[in-house]
Amino acid sequence: MTIEPLKIQHDLVAWLTVAGDKIRQSLTDELHVKTKSGRNDLVTNRDKEIEQFYVRQIRTNYPQARICGEEGFGDVVEDLAGLIFFVDPIDGTMNFVKQKENFATMIGVYLDGQPIVGGILDVMAQKLIVGGPTTGVMLNGRPLSIRLDLNIADGLIGVNSGMLAKNVDHVTDLIRLSSGARITGSAGIEFGQVITGKQIGYISNLSPWDVAAGWAIGSALNIEAHTVTGQQPSLLKREIIIAGIPTIWQNFTKLQS
Amino acid sequence: MTIEPLKIQHDLVAWLTVAGDKIRQSLTDELHVKTKSGRNDLVTNRDKEIEQFYVRQIRTNYPQARICGEEGFGDVVEDLAGLIFFVDPIDGTMNFVKQKENFATMIGVYLDGQPIVGGILDVMAQKLIVGGPTTGVMLNGRPLSIRLDLNIADGLIGVNSGMLAKNVDHVTDLIRLSSGARITGSAGIEFGQVITGKQIGYISNLSPWDVAAGWAIGSALNIEAHTVTGQQPSLLKREIIIAGIPTIWQNFTKLQS
Numbered sequence: 001m002t003i004e005p006l007k008i009q010h011d012l013v014a015w016l017t018v019a020g021d022k023i024r025q026s027l028t029d030e031l032h033v034k035t036k037s038g039r040n041d042l043v044t045n046r047d048k049e050i051e052q053f054y055v056r057q058i059r060t061n062y063p064q065a066r067i068c069g070e071e072g073f074g075d076v077v078e079d080l081a082g083l084i085f086f087v088d089p090i091d092g093t094m095n096f097v098k099q100k101e102n103f104a105t106m107i108g109v110y111l112d113g114q115p116i117v118g119g120i121l122d123v124m125a126q127k128l129i130v131g132g133p134t135t136g137v138m139l140n141g142r143p144l145s146i147r148l149d150l151n152i153a154d155g156l157i158g159v160n161s162g163m164l165a166k167n168v169d170h171v172t173d174l175i176r177l178s179s180g181a182r183i184t185g186s187a188g189i190e191f192g193q194v195i196t197g198k199q200i201g202y203i204s205n206l207s208p209w210d211v212a213a214g215w216a217i218g219s220a221l222n223i224e225a226h227t228v229t230g231q232q233p234s235l236l237k238r239e240i241i242i243a244g245i246p247t248i249w250q251n252f253t254k255l256q257s
Numbered sequence: 258m259t260i261e262p263l264k265i266q267h268d269l270v271a272w273l274t275v276a277g278d279k280i281r282q283s284l285t286d287e288l289h290v291k292t293k294s295g296r297n298d299l300v301t302n303r304d305k306e307i308e309q310f311y312v313r314q315i316r317t318n319y320p321q322a323r324i325c326g327e328e329g330f331g332d333v334v335e336d337l338a339g340l341i342f343f344v345d346p347i348d349g350t351m352n353f354v355k356q357k358e359n360f361a362t363m364i365g366v367y368l369d370g371q372p373i374v375g376g377i378l379d380v381m382a383q384k385l386i387v388g389g390p391t392t393g394v395m396l397n398g399r400p401l402s403i404r405l406d407l408n409i410a411d412g413l414i415g416v417n418s419g420m421l422a423k424n425v426d427h428v429t430d431l432i433r434l435s436s437g438a439r440i441t442g443s444a445g446i447e448f449g450q451v452i453t454g455k456q457i458g459y460i461s462n463l464s465p466w467d468v469a470a471g472w473a474i475g476s477a478l479n480i481e482a483h484t485v486t487g488q489q490p491s492l493l494k495r496e497i498i499i500a501g502i503p504t505i506w507q508n509f510t511k512l513q514s
Contacts, residue, residue: 039410040436040437094413094436094437095413098412098413098436098455098456099413099450099455099456100455101455153296155355156351156352156355156356156442161421161432161437161438161440164418164421164422165421165422165424165429165432167422172422175418175422179297179351179355180297180351180418180442181418181440182440182441182442183418183438183439183440184439184441185413185437185439193356198355198356198357198358199355199356
């Protein structure tokens with residue numbers, strides 16, 4: 001399959017920008033909030049509308065692609081063959097509902113399991129990060145680069161509160177070696193912090209649509225993403241992901257032994 | 258001592274705004290970072306310059322007042338008699354250094370230990386919250402009100418990572434009853450989230466300058482602040498503070514028994 005990463009990135013910029021406009025414009029409209037897997041796993045009518053918008057765009061422009069979307073309007077994706085768009089219409093729905101800020105809309109695009117491009121829009125801050133291995137990385141149009149040579153003591157780490165509370169996989173021990181923990185409640189915002197050099201890592205239990213955009217963009221900056229066993233993210237199931245500059249994985253593995 | 262809360266609030270708006278401008282304008286200037294009590298307790302030349310700016314303003318306009326400032330350019334305050342300005346030039350210095358965002362500059366003003374007015378500026382987001390019991394509360398000039406009747410399950414709680422990791426005073430158990438934990442690394446930003454209704458509580462180990470502004474503003478909205486023994490914040494030493502809408506303290510005390 002021949003693909004043009006720049007064309008896809010160009011389309012992501014347009015779709016994410018329009019979706020962000022839609023979300024901001026509808027902030028005062030009525031919101032129907034439902035729970036999914038548990039009390040704190042929310043979905044709203046807005047999540048569904050935005051995913052349907054993305055699905056329409058992708059079906060029209062990339063009819064050969066499959067879609068893995070958080071709200072289920074795409075396809076059932078059980079392997080990584082071909083072109084796949086991973087779609088998270090509102091990442092951080094709890095923040096969207098409770099804070100009306102600190103949430104993202106994002107898309108990651110992969111070909112045969114390899115990152116092509118991703119886009120993450122911090123909707124309220126209007127910060128759009130797009131990029132991929134062949135296209136470079138930009139924040140609102142400005143090229144980004146980050147320092148990969150920092151030590152664990154030199155930076156902040158985004159983390160999942162349950163993992164921090166229970167020291168899962170020695171994550172709390174890892175945090176103690178760092179400048180501190182941060183919890184924002186949105187994987188997109190957390191990956192954005194790593195990609196812009198504001199955090200050196202992010203560790204959480206993530207679904208494919210949580211990790212796809214951030215990993216596609218991050219891989220262009222040599223930001224690493226591993227499962228606890230050192231594999232690449234599977235993009236097929238929910239799993240713990242250790243993402244960040246090299247010191248994060250080095251110290252994580254050291255703590256497991 | 259006769260004081261005019263509105264006049265003080267007017268002055269806080271001016272000083273915080275000018276300080277915010279100074280900090281943003283100097284973001285690209287050289288920063289000298291030193292550690293204080295430990296590896297992750299930072300101070301920069303900018304913290305010191307801004308505190309000195311506030312001290313000059315207060316000495317000129319309120320010569321009868323005492324000043325309790327984080328960086329020590331004020332007075333040694335060992336009791337709460339009279340008019341006291343609690344000054345935190347850069348709250349969230351770690352974020353200031355590592356993220357260049359998510360930090361605040363803030364001042365809380367008390368008369369004989371009673372809150373008069375406070376001001377918190379989220380410097381990079383340019384969100385200024387000011388207010389007090391007799392002046393009302395405003396965010397960038399717009400009056401604020403919040404819901405006090407929410408249940409613990411209905412909202413997010415800001416927390417200190419060490420307390421979350423160790424379940425200090427059953428704080429982790431409290432978080433499990435809520436919509437989730439958030440960690441921003443700035444007491445001013447966390448109090449701002451509570452005051453604007455984006456979080457229902459904030460629990461951390463706080464110095465007087467960390468709590469003074471938020472409590473002065475929050476008290477005007479009937480946001481509560483307690484020590485672990487149910488006292489008002491002492492404003493004289495570092496101590497754990499449980500702040501939030503009534504459900505936070507009710508559930509906190511239930512979990513201690």
